[in-house]
Amino acid sequence: MTAVHIALVNDYEVVARGVVGMLRTYQNRVRVVELDLNKRVDERVDIALYDTFAGTQGDRAAIAQLTSNPAVRAVVVYSWNLDPTHIATVLNNGADGYISKGLPASQLVKALEAIYAGTERVHTGGVSIPTIIGGDWPGREEGLTEREAEVLALITQGLSNVEIAQRTHLSINSIKTYIRSCYRTIGVASRTNAVLWGIEHGFRPDRLRIEHPEPSPGTAEITVNA
Incomplete structure (x- = not known):
């Protein structure tokens, strides 16, 4: 096949x-x-x-x-x-x-x-709430869950809580809960410091087409057009 x-x-x-x-x-x-x-x-x-x-x-x-x-x-x-x-x-x-x-x-x-x-x-795997099994996201190595990382990424992009809720289809209360747990994990107490932390730890989108080396055996093949 x-x-x-x-x-x-x-x-x-x-x-x-x-x-x-x-x-x-x-x-x-x-x-x-x-x-x-x-x-x-x-x-x-x-x-x-x-x-x-x-x-x-x-x-x-x-x-x-x-x-x-x-x-x-x-x-x-x-x-x-x-x-x-x-x-x-x-x-x-x-x-x-x-x-x-x-x-x-x-x-x-x-x-x-x-x-x-x-x-x-x-x-959907037959479940209402997914368990993240694979993949990666910014801040994973710092202990952030994917949901916390996503909220922090949107904060770093300058979105308000209301805008984040609209973007993610989550409630305002859920967003506030993720923000609080995120702040505890990364050790900050304000939105400004969270943005600075996000900028320093790769939470800004990668907006340029990236170049890749030839794939090594056993890895997925990636080809990027100019």
Whole structure:
């Protein structure tokens, strides 16, 4: 069976590379051929996998732009948000599939293959609240959860609590809870210091196309167009 060719769409290199790391032993079935950090997908791909970390949740313009790209055969949203109403909105917005970030690598590969084959569209793992199994995000090594890291990334970008709630589809109270736990973890007491910490620890989006060396044996193949 021919490998499914994937473009990873995310503004953060560490997040995109975390997904590449998850898929590294499955490159005979799923091959990452392009990383797109806030750039248009250039290479023809079977699936554009849109990671929602610190981005819109797939129900707005980002997905519409991907679905209108003739180089992309199918668009799949990769998210922790498993609300059925939200998922339906994303699919109605033009996405071809929706996958939970809580899936282990083997199930992620099966989900991508099923969506590519057109046999299924939604893969949540059968749970309402995902457990993060693989991947990576800024601040993980400092003890931040993915949710805390995402909120901090949005704070670092200058978004208010209301804007963060709208972006993440979380309540204001949930945002405040994540902010408090985040502040405790990184040892700051103010938003200003949190922003400074975020800037120093890679929480600003990577906005330039990155160059990659030739992949070593056993790793996912990555090709970046100029």
